[in-house]
Amino acid sequence: MGSTNSTLLKIPNVEVLMQETGFSPAHIIRLHDRFKALDKEGRGHLCPHDFGAIKELAMNPIGDRIIGAFFSPGKETVDFHTFVKILAHFRPVDKDRPKEPNSPEPINSRSNKLKFAFQLYDQDKDGKISRDELLQVLRAMLGMQVTDEQLESIADRTIQEADLDRDDTISFEEFRKACKHKRFTMFRFCIRPGERKLMLTLCHWSSELQDQHEL
């Protein structure tokens, strides 16, 4: 289509982006529009302040951590490519993907999703969730609604259950095992052909099924 192609052309390296992330052209355009809408000053990149302007995100208890996930350490801006790549984590897993031994793992694999969640806990990026980091997340999610003692007991119990090698921290592997039998909701971008609206719907996705397909 005329104008959609021309919008796509304006985005540099869009073919590579689509291949890496698995988003369709329509999705990329949507996300590009959203990116431009967030980039109020039209600089071509986003900074933490632009994310902070999203009201619903400011209302989210772990909003600042999610914003932090978009910015690699040391970088203060997010360009469109990085933006899309991070959002690609939230696409549903491609169940029909053929297993090629040499191709890199897709961004939306279960493993990468878990890594994304892991980094929300692990702020100092040492590869482990310490008791302190866990406490911080708990405090963020619960605010002043629970006492310190309750918080500590929740943290203790969680570490006790998840920490298998008894080093008082939770590594990524232990985290993965702890989330093994949970079903967690991701959102799914999908187009319904034959309908006049482009809709993205929420779907539930059972983690047990995924385990069989993934490593």
Add this chain to the structure above:
Amino acid sequence: MESYLFPFDSLICMLLGISFTVWFTLLLVFIIVPAIFGVSFGIRRVYMKSLIKLFEWATLRMERGAKEKNQHLYKPYSNGIIAKEPVSLEQEIQEMRRGSAEPEFDMSDIFYFCRRGVESIVDDEVTKRFTAEELESWNLLTRSNYNFHHISTRLTALWGMGVLIRYGFLLPLRMKNYLSDKVHLMCYRICVRALTAIITYHDSENKPKNGGICVANHTSPIDVIILASDGCYAMVGQVHGGLMGVIQRAMVKACPHIWFERSEVKDRHLVAKRLSDHVADESKLPILIFPEGTCINNTSVMMFKKGSFEIGCTVYPVAIKYDPRFGDAFWNSSKFGMVNYLLHMMSSWAIVCSVWYLPPMSRMEGEDAVQFANRVKAAIARKGGLADLLWDGGLKRGKVKEVFKEEQQKLYSKVLVGSSEDRSRS
């Protein structure tokens, strides 16, 4: 050569002269005279119906074109990027936990907040309200279309003709009409016709009376024209600079209106005093107030500021809903200036809207201003078919309050702590 040109020239002049005269007469007969007498020829309704058919045809044509090329028609933001199911926090967490035995904190709980956060990055309710509502069918205005390209010559020709008509015919017509009239009701009625506004007034028996306050949801400055062409009101509002200021000053000469500086507005007592004085005087016209405080894009009604509801007189709610197919009336004041907006308005196809006059409401015993405001807001939203949002219209400019974050934390802690209490009991 010259002699050849001259007759040709004069022929053109003659033709132009004739067509101009004809056009002017038509103008007079069909627009100004009926406006004076408040009579409608029904031409506008026919115009509206034919426009709808045209738009539908145009959209079908575009979709067919898209299908031929095996691509999906890209419609930006129809109803939002993510269709969020209205599932509450408790429900979601419980769903997540279904596999495990005890409802307690789990490392994967963070996914819920993570998902909500990323969803809001991709699409959020509030920003959506402040961008113009996108349409499903293209209404031949390039500005509301992302797919414009040469699908068929017919469509392009139609669009071209549309441009010609709108800019060459409708726009000058409206400019002329818009600027030249002084008399109050006639002035507004003509404006209404000039904008090719087709307004349906419902429940006129509930029209606001003297000594009351009329409250309506706000989409554009056109709201004022629409309401004022059906009744006389005293306006309250912010003093604008520029073109709007000129219009305001002109209006003040006709009727006693109340204009405020934006800084004066901060002094709530002053505002309240002026309003109550006006209301107490039975001979004065009902005050027209838009309590949302800013233009919303007409898909929802935002939180009403409680100020106007503290005065303690009868409130006449009015719901205004625009039909977006014909021209988007929403004014995004942080993006477009007044003149820009007017240009958009004047060159749209038409303004079609419905106005519902709701029965008067007063503050009940034991109800405070905020509750009263919410009650009125709910009534307006229900009548106009708009979403009743809790969000503060001031969010367009201000920051979100800490209190909303606390709400989330409270809900989540209830899920956890509530369950641990059960555990300690057993």
